[in-house]
Amino acid sequence: MDQPLWVPIFQTLVVFVYFLLVTAVLIWAERRVVARMQHRVGPNRVGPFGALQTLVDGAKMFFKEDPTPGMVNNPVYTIAPLVGVIAGFLSIAVIPLGFDVTLFGETFPLVVADLNVGVLWILAMGSIHVYSVFLAGWSSNSPYPLLGGIRSSAQMVSYEIAQGLAVASVVVYAGSLRISDIIAGQQTSTLIEGMPGWYAIPLFPAFLVFVIGMVAEAGRPPFDLAEAEGELVGGFHTEYSGMRFGMFMLAEFMNVVTMSAIVVTLFLGGPNGPTFGLPDAIAWVLPILWFSLKMIGFIFFFILLRGALPRYRYDRLMSLGWKVLIPIALVWVLVTAGFVLLAEEGIATTVRLVLAGAAGLLVLALLVTAGPARLAGASDRPKRAPIPTPAPDRAPASRHVERDREEVAP
Amino acid sequence: MTAHDLVFVIVGLVTAVSAILVVTSRHLMHAALYLALTLTGIGGVFLVLGAGFIALVQVVVYVGAVAVLFLFGLMLTRAPIGREALDSQNRGLGLAVAGALFVLLAALIIPAFGGESTAEVTGPTIEAIGIAIFADWVLPFEVLSMLLLAALIGAILLARREAGESGTEAEVTRIEMGEALADEPDRHEAVGTSAPAGELGAGGGR
Amino acid sequence: MSPLGPLLLAALLFSIGVYGVIARRNAVLVLMSVELMLNAVNINLVAFQNLLFPAELAVSGQMFALFIIGVAAAEVGVGLAIVFNLFRNRATVNVDDVDLMRW
Numbered sequence: 057m058d059q060p061l062w063v064p065i066f067q068t069l070v071v072f073v074y075f076l077l078v079t080a081v082l083i084w085a086e087r088r089v090v091a092r093m094q095h096r097v098g099p100n101r102v103g104p105f106g107a108l109q110t111l112v113d114g115a116k117m118f119f120k121e122d123p124t125p126g127m128v129n130n131p132v133y134t135i136a137p138l139v140g141v142i143a144g145f146l147s148i149a150v151i152p153l154g155f156d157v158t159l160f161g162e163t164f165p166l167v168v169a170d171l172n173v174g175v176l177w178i179l180a181m182g183s184i185h186v187y188s189v190f191l192a193g194w195s196s197n198s199p200y201p202l203l204g205g206i207r208s209s210a211q212m213v214s215y216e217i218a219q220g221l222a223v224a225s226v227v228v229y230a231g232s233l234r235i236s237d238i239i240a241g242q243q244t245s246t247l248i249e250g251m252p253g254w255y256a257i258p259l260f261p262a263f264l265v266f267v268i269g270m271v272a273e274a275g276r277p278p279f280d281l282a283e284a285e286g287e288l289v290g291g292f293h294t295e296y297s298g299m300r301f302g303m304f305m306l307a308e309f310m311n312v313v314t315m316s317a318i319v320v321t322l323f324l325g326g327p328n329g330p331t332f333g334l335p336d337a338i339a340w341v342l343p344i345l346w347f348s349l350k351m352i353g354f355i356f357f358f359i360l361l362r363g364a365l366p367r368y369r370y371d372r373l374m375s376l377g378w379k380v381l382i383p384i385a386l387v388w389v390l391v392t393a394g395f396v397l398l399a400e401e402g403i404a405t406t407v408r409l410v411l412a413g414a415a416g417l418l419v420l421a422l423l424v425t426a427g428p429a430r431l432a433g434a435s436d437r438p439k440r441a442p443i444p445t446p447a448p449d450r451a452p453a454s455r456h457v458e459r460d461r462e463e464v465a466p
Numbered sequence: 467m468t469a470h471d472l473v474f475v476i477v478g479l480v481t482a483v484s485a486i487l488v489v490t491s492r493h494l495m496h497a498a499l500y501l502a503l504t505l506t507g508i509g510g511v512f513l514v515l516g517a518g519f520i521a522l523v524q525v526v527v528y529v530g531a532v533a534v535l536f537l538f539g540l541m542l543t544r545a546p547i548g549r550e551a552l553d554s555q556n557r558g559l560g561l562a563v564a565g566a567l568f569v570l571l572a573a574l575i576i577p578a579f580g581g582e583s584t585a586e587v588t589g590p591t592i593e594a595i596g597i598a599i600f601a602d603w604v605l606p607f608e609v610l611s612m613l614l615l616a617a618l619i620g621a622i623l624l625a626r627r628e629a630g631e632s633g634t635e636a637e638v639t640r641i642e643m644g645e646a647l648a649d650e651p652d653r654h655e656a657v658g659t660s661a662p663a664g665e666l667g668a669g670g671g672r
Numbered sequence: 673m674s675p676l677g678p679l680l681l682a683a684l685l686f687s688i689g690v691y692g693v694i695a696r697r698n699a700v701l702v703l704m705s706v707e708l709m710l711n712a713v714n715i716n717l718v719a720f721q722n723l724l725f726p727a728e729l730a731v732s733g734q735m736f737a738l739f740i741i742g743v744a745a746a747e748v749g750v751g752l753a754i755v756f757n758l759f760r761n762r763a764t765v766n767v768d769d770v771d772l773m774r775w
Binding site: 468470471475478481482485486488489494497501504505511512515516517519520523524531536538539540542543553554560561563565571575576579580588590594598599606610616618620621622624625 | 715
Binding site: 129132172176179180184187191194209213216220 | 495496499502518519522523525526529530531534537538541591592
């Protein structure tokens, strides 16, 4: 280590503060945008355009009484929200905000740790995040949280497979597990001269699978089955209140930001973008700007999804994941591998493109013909006997709900 | 003792203690959570040993999939808690066998490897691992993929409900179960409610 | 770094796994103990590879560890399916109670 000690500390601080700020803005922006979509005004009391609403809400959460229900399984109950926040924080550690920056005589990249297995790190943190939801649901010791926890952990585990396969085609195409290599590989296109080499273009099916998977992974509408308030009260966090509930909320919004950052990094070139021949002294700002713009685009996409789509039905969610997304992602790993292999055999790019295009059309045809029928799951659902009404004494133990999130602003 | 060794000792202690708790915990769910902690700790040991790739594969596969599978398994079989229910009569025997085994292994390991020491831990690079998988070990790799496929199909076939079969315990074969069933009068309460809801609701209660 | 530490840790984990397999009644807990034993072996393999034979080209130790992880995942999947089946048919997952060859 020839760097002074402040460099890694500074890197870490910049990245975390950046993502925390984006998260705070996201919470406000979501309420404003969704309000606009519903012909409301949204929060508009605190600060200009209500921009400080998040801060005030946070303070409220912090000072709120935080009762622990008597039957919960402490300490698991207390640890569960922390796991989610920590996993969210850790997964952004491998995402670079920009390229090398020179400050105070030191040159360093704007990333906490550029691991040589960075892609696996992202997947690993995603799988740890499952624990937060599962443990919260189980330790609450109450029927609705348990159902919510089971639902969403099954959902997350299933969509992780699809996402992992989508990432696998990126890794095959880039030929590296290191995030900075993946970004470098997207600088210029090898297929079309002068175009950005975003992997979203050659790996479009994988990109699509990843985007759908990330919405499910973040537990956002239309895949927010974990907290389907119409059926499960609040899902896994029904019993939580105060700051511990706040942590779940923070983890959810952090997840939106992280997922957007990851998809931008893996598929949309990360901080790549034109520099307009600016001098180096200023040019280092531009990559950060490009990264932020792309990420904000995805965050906006998340918000629009929430405002526009009704919630998915659970069995269809699972059918979508297992019967549509995983096969597409799997086929595309094979196509990508073939594409890369043929390149090494010296086959011309046009031939390879034609072959890959044919494979893409095949996938599309399969999707169009078989997709809707498989999604509906009409043929393979077992016939169930009518369900007798449950005994009245099995009513839910607690209905203590935190509904702050759904509060309608003036 | 270098900083490297110190990190190893800390990670190793966490791993060992949580492993002991896996086999002694009286609460099934806690045992599974300690297992997850142990597996994470073993991932940390791999990291200290310079095997970053294996460490993250360990976290993705073991912590992310296998341990979650165990948690699901515990919820769906809703086993009771308490030492009597979880442990067999063989505790003393187990302790003796395990203790003897450890002493034997330690007595073999310490003289054999006590003198060895490497100044610097350098594992193979990711490139070397990739080339090894797809060049030297490609046949075992393919066999492993077939094994996983077979396991997938087998697991689905074994755990699947036949069409028309309702909840889990509707048709329990009651042979030599007198005691076990009498212990838990509420076992059949959930029969008739929607199957997953009944099972899970009761499972988490314990 | 001496290989003594990892090897002793692996021996300890293996012994703990053996204890768990002998002393536990619950089939899921027995499976968990088996996982402990498999992981102990993995520590050994990785330690041998990286500390004693770091220059080996075929990376045998780490490859073995990877394959064990894969096989263990398959084993848990099938094992838990068997446990579910057992629970469905016999309302118990105690390994002591399933000592009948037929019923």
